[in-house]
Amino acid sequence: MIPTVMHLAPTRLAHKIPQPRLPSIPNWNQLLDEIRSAPSIQDQIRRQYLSELHAITNRNTIAYYSAWLQKAGVAGTEINDEDKNGFMTVIHQMDRQKGLDLILHTPGGDAAATESLVDYLRSMFGQDIRVVIPQLTMSGGTMIACAAREILMGKQSSLGPIDPQFSGIPAHGVVEEFA
Secondary structure (H helix, E strand, O other), X not given: OOOOOOOOOOXXXXXXXXXXXXXXXXXXXXXXXXXXXXXXXXXXXXXXHHHHHHHHHOOEEEEEEOOOOOOOOOOOOOEOHHHHHHHHHHHOOOOHHHOEEEEEEEOOEOHHHHHHHHHHHHHHHOOOEEEEEOOEEOOHHHHHHHHOOEEEXXXXXXXXXXXXXXXXXXXXXXXXXXX
């Protein structure tokens, strides 16, 4: 038996079948821009814990810290005049009636910048500033902490001495030299 082969002529459809849209595929530069703009996992975790702390205290919370213990000698880890601009940017839209919890971990820094920062924080929050010291704060950081209404520390926390220096030389030594 020989099979019968039928040939069917194509028919015209009354409407066209829509083709699925392919997703737009970014180019390499667009991918790099997206990676650079995405928050790091450390930043995501930091934000999560700051949000949880804010939910408990209902206070504004700022973490001010540096990697000065891990990266000794790296410039920019100390308190300087640029820090005040960072605080101004962060505090700009905060509800100042809620006070401020300042998580502080710093080696200190420029005395004039420290004083200016304290003056700014007081102008924004009055005396309603609480400093939390999870580990260490030294010199100018100690000055900031002492200017707050309240200091919270754990058993492992430490306030360092207030030791003004000029180009790495203790100010007390300079004064004694000329006395």
